[in-house]
Amino acid sequence: PAAAQQPAVVGYSVSTLANPFFQGMTKGVVTGIKAHPGLTLINTSANGDANTQATQVLDLINQHVAALILNPINANAIVPVVRRANKAHIPVFTLDRGAACGKCQVNFLETDNVALGKEGADFIAGRLKARYGTIKGNVVDLEGLLGTTAGDDRERGFATEFAKLSSANPGLKLVARQAADFDADKGFNITTQLLAAHNDIDAIFNGNDDNAIGAVRAIRQANRFVPIGDPKHIVVIGIDGTEQGLSAIRKGQMDATLSQNPLTMAAQTVNYIEQYLHGDKAGIPAHQFWPHVLLTKDNLDTPEVKQYGLWGDQVAAQ
Amino acid sequence: MSASESGDTGSGGRFTLARLKLGGGLGRALNELTIVVGFVAISLYLAVTTPAFLSTANILSILLASSLIGIVAVGETFVIVTSGIDLSVGSVVAFTGVMTGLAIHAHFPVPLAVLTGIGIGAFCGAFNAFAITVLNMSPFIVTLAVLAMARGLAFIVTNGNTIFDFPDSFDNIGGGNLGPLPIAALIAAVVFLAAWVLLSRTVLGAEIYAVGGNREAARLAGIPVTRTLSVVYIISGALAGLGGVVLAGRLDSAQPIAAVGLELNAIAAVVIGGASLFGGKGSVLGTLLGVLIIGLINNGLTLKNVQPFWVQFIQGAVIFGAVLVDSLNQKRRGRV
């Protein structure tokens, strides 16, 4: 009864808010906590710095929170403070990215970034095959911010798959690989210059939707936009499913995005915490990949996708 | 400022430029700007090794990519000439960008929305100016605080969301073309030209140099120091506002996280162009060269498809090299 009156404090540290995906995740945590009257939240953001995050988590531990939701900047760098939390008997739940110490976390709800990169390569291969009959063409890779797990893992997934595809299909070429840092303006500038240098680009893979938006705008600026389906169309695929990404897909400017759903993902973590605090620890899996979907203009408004959730639209609507 | 610094303080191009008569004048002005050697070296290297470099499309793409940092660097030039610094420009670009976006979504007519963005930028600049001149605070701290506050406000007013989907008439400001020319580059060109006139050919420009060269002497000579400094920070803020508009238009969207770190690039461009953080020195032409050098480097890295891990290293090394040429050149000419 006493516990019911005194809500349990959950500490949350998100790696950064510099990206719509993490804003979605934060909103998922906040709404998830609101849905549980027994929980309250201390909400922090580490601004992309692992040291700041370690400090924030330590401050949360010092306040004796009942549980921690961590979205680590780096799986290894978070380990020392996670161990501190373990020592203080505070359960740790990791979101999107784990802590590299296995059982030190109760649950690790992961986005499979390597798979996202791989599926991006496959999508491009599929479109090129539809265009040329065989998998061939010139592809640009605009990767995300170097040194971030999302950027590096997506790149690894894409690069590995692309290497496989191109060794099987000699006509498939990577004409440029540049880091656009998850920054739309960088994506814009690099794409502009690549378009000036190459007039035969078939597809652009992007580390996230912001990069993709930059690419889309650059294609428009260079007067190189032709609608999807036209053989001269430049295929653009992003990752995340931000509101602007969805909008660009609806308008036919962008071909596809690979979307996870940070809202439902975060809500699930909060559910696990509730479950954990009520003593039902057995039902919580140690590790779980949160599913993702490929979104194109064709499936964007189908019931299955609605069922999965278009977080970009939902977040903006809130 | 140390005496030796003052010893090698070139006249910063101003007075030379003031007498520019396209014949010997420009030659002399360029001669003052020894960074031109670095600029030419990089251009030549790229022209020779990269066939695509000299295409019209590529050169326009460099100009387009340089337009945002160029617009902001012009404002920073004014500030640095007065021996100040404006660290807030990157955040102000983001803040004015989202405010302009919100104005558009609130159905402001496009010109009014643009003015809103520029006006909010000018207001941020006025805040900097007030704190620096009246409250007597250090420009570094004031603009650092505004860096944080404007960025925070950008997040607060948007709730972290991207504002997007603007009419083409707005987007064209940043991403449209006039004939073959990118409008953003044209805007930057106008800004550079106006700034060049202002700084090298007007009374206000001379006053800005004087305030930067010796504030006390300027005051005693009857120059309105507070007003001059205020104008300078307001210009910088307003140009950051214009930058926010251009960026929002280019991306058809405004993000609170946009343009992080832009201030450092803008300051770098100004310093590469020969300005000194100790004031009294610097020129619009120098800044233009600095901006273009940064643009050239990035373009070269993209064209040569340099692997991302190497990009930063090479960026640093090339900037180092370009400025090294400059400083050895100055040393050789006994200007040290």
Add this chain to the structure above:
Amino acid sequence: MSASESGDTGSGGRFTLARLKLGGGLGRALNELTIVVGFVAISLYLAVTTPAFLSTANILSILLASSLIGIVAVGETFVIVTSGIDLSVGSVVAFTGVMTGLAIHAHFPVPLAVLTGIGIGAFCGAFNAFAITVLNMSPFIVTLAVLAMARGLAFIVTNGNTIFDFPDSFDNIGGGNLGPLPIAALIAAVVFLAAWVLLSRTVLGAEIYAVGGNREAARLAGIPVTRTLSVVYIISGALAGLGGVVLAGRLDSAQPIAAVGLELNAIAAVVIGGASLFGGKGSVLGTLLGVLIIGLINNGLTLKNVQPFWVQFIQGAVIFGAVLVDSLNQKRRGRV
């Protein structure tokens, strides 16, 4: 300053107070540092409004959190006193961190690995020093180039990967405790103490101030300017190297992307502590206060559960307020 104040400076309240309380230097120094008002104000506010603030664990956490920026800011203090700037420290922290990590993985004994890190930092500093003194380049450009190059190298040598899994004997440097005290904070304390002695008690310290205050006068008085500047940049680099070691230990891992933007925070701490970017002014004690103010603000924002979107805004506003108190205080005392 009013003549009456200057008149009694020699024998008046200032010195008496100092002698009474703290036996000289420290009291005088504190009296000079009006930023102490801002520091006290923030502390009081947090102590009164936030019960958790005054707990031992919390205070130790502030000290631990401040230790990295503190170590780096000490080096930056030396540089800024000479009217220089070192923008490379954040990148050097990352680069030395991963190099130390690689050394550990290559089975270097821990002390040797630590020395490797510090030594590589010192080497980066020596590179800065060489370019600034011998090649006569501007500190801003040189250290900006090294910022990019060191960051690039950190990616290149690690292939972008995190280096992790170090022995506890290494991790303790950054993350261990000695009794209740965090070892990193103890290291920072030693660094501050040594720097304080060096800057305020030794001949080298006085020469550093002289070089920053009037380089030509220092040169004419026979002070070895080049050597002094070199020492300063090497110290800054070596301390960034130490910072890299501490950070790697604290996080049991070294990432090439660590400590981005740390330079701006370190410079901010130094400037909040009363230093001027024009040189000749600044103190280790001031920097300590600046570092702690930043630490206090961040701690307070977490303790008070300020919503992340508001965090940056409030950070900016509080820094502004703290320094405003300082500058109004100075104005009131007629030290303008």
Add this chain to the structure above:
Amino acid sequence: MATLLEMHGISKSFPGVRALADVSITLERGEVLGIVGENGAGKSTLMKVLAGAYRADEGRVLLDGAEFAPRGPRDALDAGIVVIHQELSLVPDQTVAENIYLGNLPRNPLGMVRRAVLHRNSRALLARVGLDIAPGMPVRRLGIAQQQLVEIARALSREARVIVMDEPTATLTIAEQRILFATVADLRRAGIGIVFISHHLEEIFEICDRVTVMRDGVTVATRPVAEWDEAGLIQAMVNRPISALFPPRTSSIGAPMLEVEGLSSTGRFSDVSLTVRAGEVVGLGGLMGAGRTEVLKAIYGAMPDTTGTLRIDGRPVRTRNPREAIAAGIAFVPEDRKGEGLVLPFAVRDNVALSTLDRLAWLRMFSAAGRTDRLATDAVGELRIRTPGIGTKVGSLSGGNQQKVVLARALTTHPRVFLLDEPTRGIDVGAKVEVYRLIGELAAQGGAVLVVSSDMLELLGLCDRILVMRGGRLAGGIEREAFSQERIMALAALG
């Protein structure tokens, strides 16, 4: 025993200027060698070569008969050559003691500053130069004359064989000058060779054993002091006869033009009331730190927190800042030309035009290069500013010529009230005569001139009336008929 110091055939050029051409001097132990010459003659450059601050293009230096080629100031100092440079070279944010021992701090084996020793020794040195301030005071707070004394104390702190004093008395009043001369006598007795540069010829005659005259970068003549007379010296310096130093005071004195009443500034000066009439030259005398500079600045609107009233031509005016003062017809020449008078990185042209930027401009907005050039060319011609061109950076001019640029700038605003703070500081006899003539003309044209000077002879020769300040108050005034050095000293020091 070899000659203490010989400089042979020294040449040195700067871009556009041949500063020294085959200059030779010698100096014996215990000798005071005077060097005189017009502004820009090359005196300071020669001494900077000796000090290792510049490297000569040609020539050699022998010290005690041995070749001496300093690679930098450090070498010269180690060899016992100590130079008090013309341009103050102090570190403003360091203490007086630290400045005295700049580059030479007493240290213990650990490299720590021996603060007690430092302060004890500094106190002794300060006493020796007659400066009564705490060694721990930051130099920033000192007036310019006090700073000069700190520089002299620094020279005395060094183990010297040769001491060069480049215009050490330019900023000093008579009292400190006496102390300095006593010190010079001590040094000479100790066998130290002294080079003494000054534009005050009476000082040269008083303490020098031999005098070298320089002109346009060459040595014109060196003779024992007894073989020179004042007219001859001036003739050798300027290469033309100069009849009288001071023009006769002929202007007719009219109605009160500048009236100051009850001017006070807390802690600086109080209740200063004075009147300067049209056509009148009023001197403001007093000891160092009496507050003269600050009174001028207060009138000019450059001193915050002042009270009192101001009338020009009987009409009340407010000067809340220099801009308003200029608009009211007031001009001000500051005493510290580097800190307050000039924008050093600017060209001569742009310093001259600094106060008239808008008036010169086209539509009051766009710089008019032609008009600016003409103004500057005229000023250079009129004041005989020795410069390679109007585009030359003002920082590279000789000290005296820099001073003339400040004067030129102040005259461009067509003022009627002239506040001149040490207007002839550091300028040569020829130029002084020109400045005096100029002041005479300003008065003759109906201007009101208030001039602060520490050169008592100058005040006596130039003024119609002398006011004397002591401790921030006006101690009294003396009419021309009653002028005498003794009366001024009495008002300034005793009361």
